Amino acid sequence: MKNSKFVALGALALLTLPALTGCASNNNVRTLRILNCEDYIADDIVENFTKDWNESHPGEKISVVYDTFDTNETMLSSLKTGKSSYDLICPSDYAIQKMMRDGMLQPFDDIPDDNYNTYASKYLVSRLDSIESEIGDGTGVKHKVSEYARGYMWGTLGVVYNPAKIADITGLEEDEIKVDMNSWTSLWDAKYHNIMSIKDSMRDTYSVGIMKAYNDEIIADMDASGVFDENYNLLDTVEFDSEEALAYNEKLTKIFNRCGYEETKVVEKELLSLKANVFGFEVDSGKDDMVKGIVGMNLAWSGDAVYSLDRGENENDTYLYYSIPETGGNIWFDGWVMPKGADKELAQDFIDYISSPEIAAENMDFIGYTSFIAGDTVLDLVRQWYDPRSYAMYVWHDASKDSGCTWEDSDFVYDEDDELVYQDGTGLHEDTGDDYGPFDMTGSTYEEAVVDGVAMSWEDYQAMVDTYNEAEFGDDEDSYLSSGWDTVNLTYIFSGTIDDYDESTFGDTPDDNPYLFYTDALETITTEDGREVVAGRQFFTQYAPQEMLPKLAIMADYGENNVYVLNLWENVKANNLPIWGVIIFGIILLSAIVVTLSTIIIRRKQKKLRVERRKITAANMRK
Amino acid sequence: MSSNKFSPNPEENAIRERKKRAKRGSHFFAFKRKYLMIPYAVFLALFIIVPIAIILVYAFAKTNENGAIVGFSAEAFLSFFTSTTKLNVLTVSLFVGILNTIICLLIGYPLSYFLANRKYNTNAVLVMLFVMPMWINFVLRTGATRDVLTFLGINGGNHAYLATMIGMVYNYLPFTILPLYTTMIKLDKAQLEAAADLGANPVGVFFRSVLPQSVPGIVSAAEMVFMPTLSSYVISDTLSEGKITLFGNIIYLHFSQSQWDKGSFMALVMLILVAITMVVSHKFGKEDARTENALW
Numbered sequence: 001m002k003n004s005k006f007v008a009l010g011a012l013a014l015l016t017l018p019a020l021t022g023c024a025s026n027n028n029v030r031t032l033r034i035l036n037c038e039d040y041i042a043d044d045i046v047e048n049f050t051k052d053w054n055e056s057h058p059g060e061k062i063s064v065v066y067d068t069f070d071t072n073e074t075m076l077s078s079l080k081t082g083k084s085s086y087d088l089i090c091p092s093d094y095a096i097q098k099m100m101r102d103g104m105l106q107p108f109d110d111i112p113d114d115n116y117n118t119y120a121s122k123y124l125v126s127r128l129d130s131i132e133s134e135i136g137d138g139t140g141v142k143h144k145v146s147e148y149a150r151g152y153m154w155g156t157l158g159v160v161y162n163p164a165k166i167a168d169i170t171g172l173e174e175d176e177i178k179v180d181m182n183s184w185t186s187l188w189d190a191k192y193h194n195i196m197s198i199k200d201s202m203r204d205t206y207s208v209g210i211m212k213a214y215n216d217e218i219i220a221d222m223d224a225s226g227v228f229d230e231n232y233n234l235l236d237t238v239e240f241d242s243e244e245a246l247a248y249n250e251k252l253t254k255i256f257n258r259c260g261y262e263e264t265k266v267v268e269k270e271l272l273s274l275k276a277n278v279f280g281f282e283v284d285s286g287k288d289d290m291v292k293g294i295v296g297m298n299l300a301w302s303g304d305a306v307y308s309l310d311r312g313e314n315e316n317d318t319y320l321y322y323s324i325p326e327t328g329g330n331i332w333f334d335g336w337v338m339p340k341g342a343d344k345e346l347a348q349d350f351i352d353y354i355s356s357p358e359i360a361a362e363n364m365d366f367i368g369y370t371s372f373i374a375g376d377t378v379l380d381l382v383r384q385w386y387d388p389r390s391y392a393m394y395v396w397h398d399a400s401k402d403s404g405c406t407w408e409d410s411d412f413v414y415d416e417d418d419e420l421v422y423q424d425g426t427g428l429h430e431d432t433g434d435d436y437g438p439f440d441m442t443g444s445t446y447e448e449a450v451v452d453g454v455a456m457s458w459e460d461y462q463a464m465v466d467t468y469n470e471a472e473f474g475d476d477e478d479s480y481l482s483s484g485w486d487t488v489n490l491t492y493i494f495s496g497t498i499d500d501y502d503e504s505t506f507g508d509t510p511d512d513n514p515y516l517f518y519t520d521a522l523e524t525i526t527t528e529d530g531r532e533v534v535a536g537r538q539f540f541t542q543y544a545p546q547e548m549l550p551k552l553a554i555m556a557d558y559g560e561n562n563v564y565v566l567n568l569w570e571n572v573k574a575n576n577l578p579i580w581g582v583i584i585f586g587i588i589l590l591s592a593i594v595v596t597l598s599t600i601i602i603r604r605k606q607k608k609l610r611v612e613r614r615k616i617t618a619a620n621m622r623k
Numbered sequence: 624m625s626s627n628k629f630s631p632n633p634e635e636n637a638i639r640e641r642k643k644r645a646k647r648g649s650h651f652f653a654f655k656r657k658y659l660m661i662p663y664a665v666f667l668a669l670f671i672i673v674p675i676a677i678i679l680v681y682a683f684a685k686t687n688e689n690g691a692i693v694g695f696s697a698e699a700f701l702s703f704f705t706s707t708t709k710l711n712v713l714t715v716s717l718f719v720g721i722l723n724t725i726i727c728l729l730i731g732y733p734l735s736y737f738l739a740n741r742k743y744n745t746n747a748v749l750v751m752l753f754v755m756p757m758w759i760n761f762v763l764r765t766g767a768t769r770d771v772l773t774f775l776g777i778n779g780g781n782h783a784y785l786a787t788m789i790g791m792v793y794n795y796l797p798f799t800i801l802p803l804y805t806t807m808i809k810l811d812k813a814q815l816e817a818a819a820d821l822g823a824n825p826v827g828v829f830f831r832s833v834l835p836q837s838v839p840g841i842v843s844a845a846e847m848v849f850m851p852t853l854s855s856y857v858i859s860d861t862l863s864e865g866k867i868t869l870f871g872n873i874i875y876l877h878f879s880q881s882q883w884d885k886g887s888f889m890a891l892v893m894l895i896l897v898a899i900t901m902v903v904s905h906k907f908g909k910e911d912a913r914t915e916n917a918l919w
Contacts, residue, residue, distance in 0.1 A: 073879040080881070194780045200865045202880075279780035280864020294773055566880050573868045573876070574708045577715050578784070585718050588725065 030062045032346040033086040035075065037334070038068040040090065040153075041354075042366035049353045053346075062346060071201075079104070079339075087342035088350060093131065093333045094203070094557040096149045101557070103136025105337050107147045109348060115355035116150055119375040123241070123492045123549075124151055128333060131554055149335035150351045151372030155302035156331055156544050156552060157204055158324040159187070159196075160309070165318075166195060166296040175525050178535040181297075181323040184211040188270070193277050196297035197289060200281035202569040207256065207330050207555055208299060209267040209274065214255050218327050221251050227550065231531050232326045234547035240492060245550040252328060256553035259561040264568040271572045281573075291316055301332070303369030305541040310368070322541045326533075328551025331544070333372070357497075370542050374497035379514065382490070386519050386539055486522040488539055489546045491515040675894070681887035699888035709873065709889070716870035717896075719859070720852040723791040727848045728841065730792070731799035735840075736833075738800070739807030750804055754797045761794070765861045768793060772862065779864025790862040791852060798847040806840025842904045850897050 034046070050064050067086075069075035072095040078084065091099065099105050111117065128151055132142040161181050163174040170177075170191055180186040187196060187208070199205050211218070222228045225248040227238045238245055279295050286298040290308040293316075300308065305322045312318035338347050353359060357375025364371045364381065371378060444450045449461035456464075487510060494515050495503065506513040523535045536545075544552060558565050577585065685696035703709050737743050738750050756764060768790050772778060777786050810833065818832045819825075856871030870893060877886035 071879070073881075077879065077881055197864065200860075275866070279778070280783075280866055282865065285861075294778075562880065563882075566876075566882065570706075570873060570876065571708050573865070574712045574873065575715065575867060576711050577718055581715075581718055581784070584722065585714075588721055 028061055030060070030343065030346060031065055032062055032088070032343060032350060033065045033067070034350070035067050035069060035086040035089045037090055038070055040068075040334075040367060040369075042363045045354060045359060045363065049350060052353065053349060064350075085341060086339060087347045088336050088338060090152055090334055090336050093128075093145070093335070093554060096145055096335060096337055097131065097133040097557040099337060099339075100133040100135050100143065100145065100148055101559070104339050105135070105148045106340050106342065106344070107143075108150060108338065108351070109344070110147075111348075114348075115352045116373075119355055119357050119360070119373045119497050120151055121372060121374040121493045122496045124154055124333070124372055127331070127554065128335070131556060133557070145335075149337050150355070151333055151335045152354075153303065153367075153369040154331065154333045154372055155370055155541075156324050157207065157299065157301055157329055158305065158322050158540070159297055160290055160300045160305045160320055160322050161297040162290060162293065162312075162318060162320050165293050166192070169195060169296060178321065178323075178523070178525055179527050179533045181321070181535070182326045182533050184208060184325045184327060184329075185215055187297075187299075188212060188274055188277055190277065192297065194279050195295060196278045196299070197280050197282045197286050197295045198274065198278050198299040199286075200283045202565060203555060204299065204301075204330070205271065205274075205281075205572075206259075206267060206565055206568070209271040210256055210258060211325070211327060211329060212274070213263075213267045213270045214258070215327060218252065218255060221248065221255075222327070225251070231533070234550060240546050240549045249550045249553065252551065253553040256330070257556050259558045259565050261564050264561075264564040268568045268571055271568070275572060287311075290320060291318060293318065302541045302544075303367065306368040306538065309538055309541060319537070321535055321537055323535065324540065324544060324548060324552075326551075328548070328553065330555055331549075331552035332554070335372070374494045376498045376500070379494055379498065382542070383514075383517065385542075386488075386517055486519055486524075486534075488517045488519050488522070488543075489515065490517060490543055492546045492549065493543060678887045678890050678894070681883050682891045683888075684884060686883060696884065699884040702885060703888055703892065712868055712873050713870055713892070715867065716853055719787065719791065719867075719869065720849050722788065723795060723852045724845050724849045726788070726792050727795050727799040728844060731796055731803055731844060732837075732841070735800050735803035735807050738804055739810070750800070753800050756793070757797045762857060764794065765790060765858050769861050779862055779866055783863035783866040786862040787859045787867050790858045791855075794858060795848045795852060798851075799844040802843040802847060803837065803840045806837045810836055838907070842907055846900065846904050849900060853896065854893055 046064050046066050050062060053062055054060070069078070072091050075089070075091060076095060076098065079086075079089075096105075125146060128146040128149065129144055131145045133145060134140055135143050135148075159181055161177070163177045166172065166177050167174045172191065180189065180191075186192060187198075198208065219232075222232055225244065227235055227242075227244045227248055229235050234240060234245065282289065282298075286295070286300060287304050287308045289295045290298050290300075291311045298308070300322075302322070305320075309320045309322065312320045336347075336351055338344060354363065355373050357373055357377035360371040360373035360375065361377040361381040364378065448455050449458050450456075451461060451464065491513075501514065506515070508516070510516040510518050517539075519539050522537075522539065525533045525535060527533060539545075680692070682699055683695060683697065684692045685694040685698070687693050734753070738747075738753070743749070769778075769786075772786050772789065777789070779786050814836070815828055815832050818828045823831060853869075854871045856869050856875065859867045859869050860872060870889065874886050874889045874893070877883075877889065
């Protein structure tokens with residue numbers, strides 16, 4: 001009997017075996033297995049990559065398996081427990097360090113002229129260079145993370161807030177709120193009780209606790225560093241990548257990465273009082289809560305902030321703001337890594353594909369996070385998004401190059417959001433209605449612009465628009481600014497990634513330097529004690545301001561100290577039974593005991609009675 | 624008696640013949656009814672026994688950073704019983720579980736009594752209405768509950784416990800109503816009438832006849848509510864805005880941070896608690912129930 005059972009089991013196993021091995025038997029098709037975070041790539045990129053690759057490699061064929069994970073932690077434990085293998089995974093900075101330390105990764109080949117090395121922002125790569133980790137080979141030698149990872153997206157952790165809503169609830173002035181949001185300590189302020197949701201994520205909330213617990217020390221360091229003015233802004237005379245600035249950043253990074261036993265105890269106290277002051281913890285609901293107005297503030301990653309700000313503006317007429325407080329905070333990266341045993345060639349081909357500026361811009365436009373890749377197309381996209389000058393023509397002009405359509409062929413329609421867009425061979429292009437200025441562009445083509453019936457080159461057209469802008473807004477920078485426009489400097493991102501530009505000829509206004517932007521999205525508020533505070537919206541979510549960079553620190557993997565932070569987090573999240581709960585619990589337990597005891601006593605009595613009755617009956621019977 | 628011997632008895636011959644045939648058949652594959660159990664046995668082993676064994680092993684295992692077992696360790700055991708935080712969380716979970724069970728029974732019991740009466744519940748439509756929320760995905764339902772409660776001004780920010788309890792009761796009420804309803808519908812009406820005829824007042828009828836008859840329903844209803852509440856964490860997480868941490872949350876936290884030993888040990892504690900509940904409630908149920916007429 002025992003044997004027949006085994007036979008049956010064996011038969012079952014035999015039946016399932018061919019099904020398991022069937023997919024691997026076809027050797028002509030190579031597979032690229034990608035594991036990415038959820039909603040973290042534009043829809044058709046994977047498909048287009050497969051198509052492109054197959055076309056450029058006749059006789060070979062690949063297919064891409066694309067899976068997703070929700071958090072770095074679940075991804076790590078599923079990799080450790082499961083036998084699943086991937087060729088490319090996209091974890092966050094600290095998880096990359098952890099994977100390196102555990103010896104799970106292999107380095108990328110350094111190909112000097114591939115898309116990544118050409119277009120990845122030089123500054124971001126240098127930040128990635130600054131973090132290192134052992135690679136689990138037992139030698140204890142540290143390797144740069146940049147050898148083992150290719151940057152994908154990056155951003156900051158800040159506060160998204162809704163000044164109108166908070167003003168509504170608390171009765172504070174909106175300006176006061178905007179000034180307060182420039183400091184991490186405001187989250188602990190009783191003024192903002194029950195208004196804010198923070199991240200139900202150990203590392204992110206811990207980093208905020210650090211910024212509060214060591215606030216005084218950080219400010220003292222800033223004063224001592226000599227690179228900041230009295231508003232804690234970087235001095236105009238100091239470059240963001242100067243030695244002094246980097247030295248300060250190193251100091252801050254050390255504070256930011258404190259996670260020993262004593263330090264976690266200090267932070268724990270802070271986080272417990274923060275817990276008492278906030279509305280709640282959230283992982284994913286915070287974005288929608290901000291849009292709906294359920295909460296007034298939300299601790300958010302910059303990419304999620306983009307989503308909240310966009311949706312708030314488009315759907316609810318809610319104008320949300322994003323702030324990275326003046327003492328700084330976290331700068332984070334997500335990057336692609338290759339586990340050992342990965343198909344290196346295919347993985348690197350994919351990285352090369354998604355690192356081209358066109359794909360990066362498409363990706364960025366789709367998911368809202370900021371790409372690691374700079375390059376011309378990304379610059380165009382950013383300009384199209386944020387520069388208030390007339391770039392409608394610019395976009396149209398660019399699109400007409402591929403489609404060959406003329407101005408008349410382009411069809412201007414309103415899309416579902418009631419925004420004026422135009423349609424041509426390449427699809428829909430966003431635009432805003434009043435961006436064409438006063439000119440009639442009928443007859444324009446890619447080769448030449450026709451303005452009010454007069455043909456001219458596009459350069460002349462640009463000059464004309466500039467003249468128009470000068471007439472409208474004055475001819476010097478100050479009057480641009482006086483009409484509510486600020487200049488934002490993105491040199492740090494784009495410098496050195498666009499071949500066509502000769503950066504030595506660049507001036508210092510947006511008119512003669514494409515890395516500078518006018519923006520109408522910043523507000524400068526002067527406080528009562530004469531400090532100037534800048535409140536920002538979209539621009540800050542996509543790109544942290546250049547002068548902020550020395551104040552942004554990378555939070556490394558906690559390593560051995562993870563247990564302390566975990567212990568802290570457990571203590572922060574857990575709660576005692578409230579007093580009324582203890583009373584109710586006591587009453588319940590007491591009454592349970594009483595009921596049980598009384599039931600037992602009553603039963604005994606009844607049993608005794610029954611026995612006696614039976615005795616009597618029996619006695620009667622005998623009679 | 625040797626079976627090879629020929630017997631003059633024709634009946635015995637026939638039996639031997641049948642046995643022979645059966646034996647021949649078994650050289651290939653003799654289908655027996657008990658083989659139908661194999662899929663269930665495989666299922667049981669794969670999804671119930673093996674996972675429990677894994678939990679048991681990991682609860683007392685020392686692991687290296689890649690999750691491989693390298694030895695025995697009582698660290699998880701010690702850290703659980705010495706951590707006031709973990710014990711606090713367990714207390715809160717037990718409290719929420721017991722309170723939820725009681726509230727569900729207090730609401731569900733009279734409700735099922737009335738629903739079982741045809742006068743109020745023609746065609747059983749009402750029962751269906753009460754049970755209907757069970758048809759909707761549990762996570763979606765909780766999300767919707769959050770929206771409704773926010774609309775009413777009750778949220779995790781200001782009333783974390785209240786919001787959680789409302790969510791719990793709302794979610795588990797159908798599980799109380801169903802078993803109670805099936806018991807109530809089978810109440811022996813003759814007994815109730817007899818009790819009344821013999822002079823019991825309505826209160827007496829209830830305590831002497833209705834209540835004892837419905838104990839199996841109460842027991843299975845309590846089980847159906849208490850055990851899942853103990854391990855649930857989505858409801859408290861969503862409705863208390865993460866401010867109330869139940870035992871399930873803390874187990875999840877440890878697993879997600881690769882603290883498999885501690886997570887497994889707490890899972891084991893939960894398993895033991897559930898087992899105790901089962902044993903106690905079955906003892907209770909059996910003492911009073913002569914008929915197994917509960918649904919669950």
